Amino acid sequence: MKYREFGKTGCKVSSLGFGAMRMPTVEIDGKKVIDEEKAIALIRRAIDSGVNYVDTAYFYHDGESECLVGKALKDGYREKTYLATKLPMGHVKCAEDFDRLLDEQLSKLDVEYVDFYLFHALNRDHWEKVKEFGLIEKMKKAKADGKIRHMGFSFHDDLEIFETIMEEYDGCEFCQIQFNYLDTDYQAGIEGLRLAAEKGIGLVIMEPLLGGGLVAPHESVKACLPEGMSTVEAALSYIWNYPEVSLLLSGMGTEEQLTENMALADKYEASSLTKEQENCFIEAKKAHAKLGLIPCTGCNYCSVCPEEIAIPEVFSAFNLGASEDRRKVKEAMPDIEDRVRKCADCGACEKMCPQNIEIRKMFKRIRDSF
Ligand code: SF4
Ligand code: SF4
Structure with missing residues (x-):
C-alpha cells in the first residue's frame, strides 16, 4: 500500500480508502440489508492490508452503514485506521441539530471521536445553511471538545460554489470531490482539485468508477483506454496520477474487488502515466460525450419518490x-x-x-x- 500526505492535517493516508457506501447485501424478508459477516470481513481485510481510511455517512445503506462500520472497528481495528463520517445536511433544521446528529453518529459508530468529519454533499443551499446556523463554529467546538479531529466537506455543485466554499470555510482541512477521467470539468473538476491543493486542503476523491459505470463503459470509450489496462485499472490509475490527490474511495463490495483495488494501489503512484497514456483518457472522454448518457451514478439518494419509481x-x-x-x-x-x-x-x-x-x-x- 502506498501512503500520501493528507493536506495540512499532518496525517498520512493510504492512497486507497474503504468507502462503506456500497457494501455486500443479503435479502431478508424481501428487503436488501447489509451482509454483516461479509462486510465486516471485507473492512478488516482491507485494514489488515494497509488501508487506513474508512469512510461512511449517516445516510449510507439507509442509516445502517455507520452501525456496521462501528462493529467492524471493534477488536482493535479502530486503533489501526482513520475514520470519516458526514453530517447529513438535509437533517439540519437548526444549529442544535449539529450536536444532536454528531452525538447520534458517535453512538452508532460506538466511538469517542471521528478523525474526519464532513459537511455532507455541500451545494449552494447547504452552504447557506452552514452559514445561517453557524455550523463552522459548531465544527470548531466539536474539534476543541475532542469529538472530531479534522473538519472538511464533501461536495456536489458547480465550480463557482466550490470556489466560494474554499474562500469562506475557515478552518477547512480537507474536502471530498467527485473526479474521474470523464468528470474533469464537471462539478469541482480539475480546476477545483488544483485550487484545493494550492490551499493545502487534503483531497479525497469519490466516484472514481462513477458508481460502477466505468467498470463497463461503452465499447467506444473502452477502445480509447490505455493498452493493456483493465477498465478499473485505467480509471483508478488516472486518479492516482494526480499528485494533488491524497486518496480515492472505492466501494468494494466483494473480495475480488478488494483484491484487485489493493493490487492497483500498490502499483500506481503520482505522475506514473506516460503522456501517451494520458492522451488516451482525453480521447475516451470525447468518445463518451458523443453517447449522450444520463449521468446517473446509481447512488439511490432519489429513493424518496412518492410514486416509488426506481x-x-x-x-x-x-x-x-x-x-x-x-x-x-x-x-x-x-x-x-x-x-x-x-x-x-x-x-x-x-x-x-x-x-x-x-x-x-x-x-x-x-x-x-x-
Ligand atoms: S438520479 Fe438518483 S441514483 Fe441517479 S445520481 Fe441522481 S440521486 Fe443518484
Ligand atoms: S414523482 Fe416524479 S418528480 Fe416526484 S420524486 Fe417521483 S420521479 Fe421525481
Whole structure:
C-alpha cells in the first residue's frame, strides 16, 4: 500500500480508502440489508492490508452503514485506521441539530471521536445553511471538545460554489470531490482539485468508477483506454496520477474487488502515466460525450419518490441504448414508458440528486424517444 500526505492535517493516508457506501447485501424478508459477516470481513481485510481510511455517512445503506462500520472497528481495528463520517445536511433544521446528529453518529459508530468529519454533499443551499446556523463554529467546538479531529466537506455543485466554499470555510482541512477521467470539468473538476491543493486542503476523491459505470463503459470509450489496462485499472490509475490527490474511495463490495483495488494501489503512484497514456483518457472522454448518457451514478439518494419509481434502474436501462438502439432499452426494461409516465412531477427526487440531474426532463426525453 502506498501512503500520501493528507493536506495540512499532518496525517498520512493510504492512497486507497474503504468507502462503506456500497457494501455486500443479503435479502431478508424481501428487503436488501447489509451482509454483516461479509462486510465486516471485507473492512478488516482491507485494514489488515494497509488501508487506513474508512469512510461512511449517516445516510449510507439507509442509516445502517455507520452501525456496521462501528462493529467492524471493534477488536482493535479502530486503533489501526482513520475514520470519516458526514453530517447529513438535509437533517439540519437548526444549529442544535449539529450536536444532536454528531452525538447520534458517535453512538452508532460506538466511538469517542471521528478523525474526519464532513459537511455532507455541500451545494449552494447547504452552504447557506452552514452559514445561517453557524455550523463552522459548531465544527470548531466539536474539534476543541475532542469529538472530531479534522473538519472538511464533501461536495456536489458547480465550480463557482466550490470556489466560494474554499474562500469562506475557515478552518477547512480537507474536502471530498467527485473526479474521474470523464468528470474533469464537471462539478469541482480539475480546476477545483488544483485550487484545493494550492490551499493545502487534503483531497479525497469519490466516484472514481462513477458508481460502477466505468467498470463497463461503452465499447467506444473502452477502445480509447490505455493498452493493456483493465477498465478499473485505467480509471483508478488516472486518479492516482494526480499528485494533488491524497486518496480515492472505492466501494468494494466483494473480495475480488478488494483484491484487485489493493493490487492497483500498490502499483500506481503520482505522475506514473506516460503522456501517451494520458492522451488516451482525453480521447475516451470525447468518445463518451458523443453517447449522450444520463449521468446517473446509481447512488439511490432519489429513493424518496412518492410514486416509488426506481429512478436509477430506469436511467440504467435507458443508457443501454441512449445513443442509438432503443431495442436494447426495451429488452432491459419492457415497461420503461409506463414507469416514467407514473411521475407526478413533484420534484422531490431532484432536490436529493447529488449529480443535479433534471430527472423530470430526462423522463420527458425517455418518453419522447419512443
Ligand atoms: S418528480 Fe416524479 S420521479 Fe421525481 S420524486 Fe416526484 S414523482 Fe417521483
Ligand atoms: S438520479 Fe441522481 S440521486 Fe438518483 S441514483 Fe441517479 S445520481 Fe443518484
